[in-house]
Amino acid sequence: MNRWILSYDDYDPDTEGLREALCTLGNGYLGTRGAAPESSADGVHYPGTYIAGCYDRLPAEMAGRRTDNADLVNMPNWLPLTFRAADGEWFDPDRAQREGRLLSYRQELDLQRGVLTRLVHVRDAQGRTTRVAQRRIASMDDPHLAALETTIVAEDWTGRLEIASALDGCVVNAGVERYRNLPEVHLTREKNPEQSDPELLLLRASTVSSKIGIAMAARTRVSVPAERTYRAEDGWTGQDLTVDLHEGVPVTIEKVVAVFTSRDRAIEECGHAALTAAADAGGFDTLLGKHTLAWSRLWRRCQLSVDHVEVQRILNLHIFHLLQTVSEHSVDLDVGVPARGLHGEAYRGHVFWDELFILPFLTMRFPEIARALLMYRWRRLPAARRAAADAGHRGAMYPWQSAADGREETQRVHLNPRSGRWLPDHSHLQRHVGLTVAHNVWRYYEATGDIGFLAEYGTEIMLEVARFFACLAAYDRSTDRYEIHGVMGPDEYHDAYPGRDEPGLNNNAYTNVLAIWVLRRALDALAALPEDRRTELRERLALTREEITRFEDVARKMYVPFHDGVISQFDGYADLEELDWTGYRDRYGDIRRLDRILEGEGDSPNRYKASKQADVLMLFYVLATR
């Protein structure tokens, strides 16, 4: 057990998908799943490359309902690299395993250096044995570069070796089974001309509706003389290289790939930028040197030490994947934190409230990354204002799921794979996401003292969120209390009262208490500004003395439900039934998706005292644990 190494000693098609996700390499700009370079999407393998912030929206039909869907686009696959003896079959560990010819298969992810290694020992159908060693990086030094080095040794044969290297833009978004009804083709497919430099391949594509230009350039070099043949199809460009392989003499193929999009800064055009970067890049070892230096810098800033080696490894794995999802290279991208990183297509790459959990780790180590994540929200303040206005409110209503332009991306129906039924999805009622955004602004300011950010951007977010909740809260004269109705808390097991058609709950404790906190902190933020900036902001937002009084009044008189001396999750939680936990565990084993189990039985978690995420604990996490 090594605290820096995630290793696999064999090949297991059944768990390959999970392994690919865990072996993803990324740098905050792009992420590439740890799929085998010779593989394609076939139910076992799923090569996926995702570029932060690159979404595409297509019309979709869900449960007979016309809608649309924005996906984090599966970008062209830069990995394709395979080989064969001239008269043999293409390298295929899956088939070799089925036919008992896979002699050994080892894969290692080095978390310290960000290197994925694979060692394969295989015999082909003609009985020739070959050793393959591959190393792969997604450069943390230059986020536009990725590289794959392949070393091939013929153990007991000599002959012609054919190598195929390609860029595959015919990939689709099909990584998640339950989204299979959504439109999959998000990339245009063009035929790309041959480059004057024979080592280079260029693939251009564009997302279908968001029209983001993408360019990948690959430079393939071999350690021995090679003949090259260019091949291109719509959305696919490649070359075949033929070399002489001698028994016991290693041949090394180095594929260096440069990736740019039309969203990138400091470029003129992404195709030109990709070609130049691929041509100018150093060799694999040079890139590896800079890459590991960058990782050593990150680990110096980020390492948390514990005594238990397995716990340490898990901790390292989490930090590793976090830093691959958001990094210093994210700062210029206008991106949030996608719920599943750049590691796959779950949650369609959307941005929920995850920065709540991530910012405390980042702010002290990389304040400029924290600031950039908050700027993603500030830029979408106009969209949040429009959403609030459309709902009849003032201020800003941030969406539960956010992507390119900040509109609400939450689906309105979702599939229960257990029952096969399409169900209404009310999770957009998680209005508390806006409280998170405002909260994060203040925590960032507390940690950094960045008054410039607070003055130009942060206070505006906080005031507009506060304004929305002050507007959402309704005054009950009989109790002299403000109440917030019709929302969902973080606990997604409850989206309505039992038996009622209308979605939403009243006085979710998490929402109400955090609203109090945000109303107060928004006024603290305003008070923290230099007077001229405060005047400007109040003038621009038309924030009157009366409205400030309302903020104070709502904060002072917000209702918080209690039962049995503890905070109730929401009004009426005490009246829900107790679930037969033992019975369900006995019957189903894994009851993590209790909601699907109950729905499958024609029941609903709304009836029970059962929480997916415990709101009240969240409350203490958010407010007390900093």
Next chain:
Amino acid sequence: MNRWILSYDDYDPDTEGLREALCTLGNGYLGTRGAAPESSADGVHYPGTYIAGCYDRLPAEMAGRRTDNADLVNMPNWLPLTFRAADGEWFDPDRAQREGRLLSYRQELDLQRGVLTRLVHVRDAQGRTTRVAQRRIASMDDPHLAALETTIVAEDWTGRLEIASALDGCVVNAGVERYRNLPEVHLTREKNPEQSDPELLLLRASTVSSKIGIAMAARTRVSVPAERTYRAEDGWTGQDLTVDLHEGVPVTIEKVVAVFTSRDRAIEECGHAALTAAADAGGFDTLLGKHTLAWSRLWRRCQLSVDHVEVQRILNLHIFHLLQTVSEHSVDLDVGVPARGLHGEAYRGHVFWDELFILPFLTMRFPEIARALLMYRWRRLPAARRAAADAGHRGAMYPWQSAADGREETQRVHLNPRSGRWLPDHSHLQRHVGLTVAHNVWRYYEATGDIGFLAEYGTEIMLEVARFFACLAAYDRSTDRYEIHGVMGPDEYHDAYPGRDEPGLNNNAYTNVLAIWVLRRALDALAALPEDRRTELRERLALTREEITRFEDVARKMYVPFHDGVISQFDGYADLEELDWTGYRDRYGDIRRLDRILEGEGDSPNRYKASKQADVLMLFYVLATR
């Protein structure tokens, strides 16, 4: 004389170009020349709209030499709006003036509120008199919006009025006479379909080689019922509106335009963003209210008061145009300061060293704008490193002219319009531009104390520039001094020694002294960092103790030329001839372009003690006057 109003009481075709430049409206995102809405590029008028940072490069031939040229693109003209009585001629003040029917023409630019007003009183060929009042803004509140309000009053007639409103993407870059040999067509021309909302027009285009998507949406509303006819051609989309005009009853036409490009943040696709913004925008008065509120905020931050009203007006005019060129809306755009603002095509929109003069004004008032301008340079550090390496040096060599990707954009030949001759242009030898960049970083840090910027970005720029000049400086053992050869100083009258073919001068005092300053401040910056950041940076830049010693040594022993007890502009300046100033003034009058005059005579300013910009004064300006 009003300190806030630039006014014109008549119409003068001869000076219309200058008036258009001075009456440009902008907001840091876009700038639109003060051209008449009914005009097109015809030698008198030149409608031009420029979006910050949107360049396009096309192959060009200059003086028989194949090269290429990057222009700040003249974007689609959003202004077109004109009218006629149903049986009459289209509104045409030029023709009316020629035919004595232009009764009055008044134009006013309100610098305080950013409003351009035009009042025209005209009689048509049939003898009908009409009054036209137009107001125009480029919103400082929402940088994607611009608006034109036109009020028409028939003084002595009643009848059908035809109004034509359009978006014209058939414009070209032809605003500067001496660039006329450069390729002009930088926009693709497509035919745009009619929108479902009859009030809306959409024009999409793309820059030819840089492939930036552009979308403009116009919403045209009339104060009385109108019939509409949609018309579209490749690169042009418009509508004709027909209304009944009654004698003495004003009709108001309001054209609100939304502009987006594929480089914009927080959008999904620029066409969708433009349509949504145009549909959602308030009416002219609402937009005007927000716009003037934004300007009042800017003036509160920026006003400088002097007693003399004319001086005050000129000062206001300069500040006004500065704030229209770079504003809070520039922060997210990755742009520098183009030498001629967003006001026209001179200097092809390139970025020279002008932030040197502008940052002192901006840093204390808008630190986030100053930071953004420095980030434009930081993002182009890789290009500057590449340029230095290509020239055989270490560190970063910033280009004299910069545009999209930070490559050197300076032309290698230029035209003397006086002689008609094409001459070699050596101004790329103004290596001092990099010293400016490093200098600005340190001044920004001094003013703001933004140690985060210094740690993550600023020190890296300073060290890489210092490294370049430490490398450029050659040690002369005989004098125990370092010298810098083969450069140009800010004074562009001198680019070589008299009679020598090889360009460049030795030991330009401005360059050498500022290099000393930058070498020392770069080490100060490094010393100012927290130790862990200093270690990271030295490691990443492979900055050794030996190299730091070299920095110190070069700074201590840099040679600075003197003659007659004063600093020489460069080695050998004392030996140049005195110019016959009186003779030249007598012969030519305006001798501001003495270089062209002398070249026209077959002579050269290189022979004389004549400075275009006085380097030594610049030195004191840069180092002493903060």
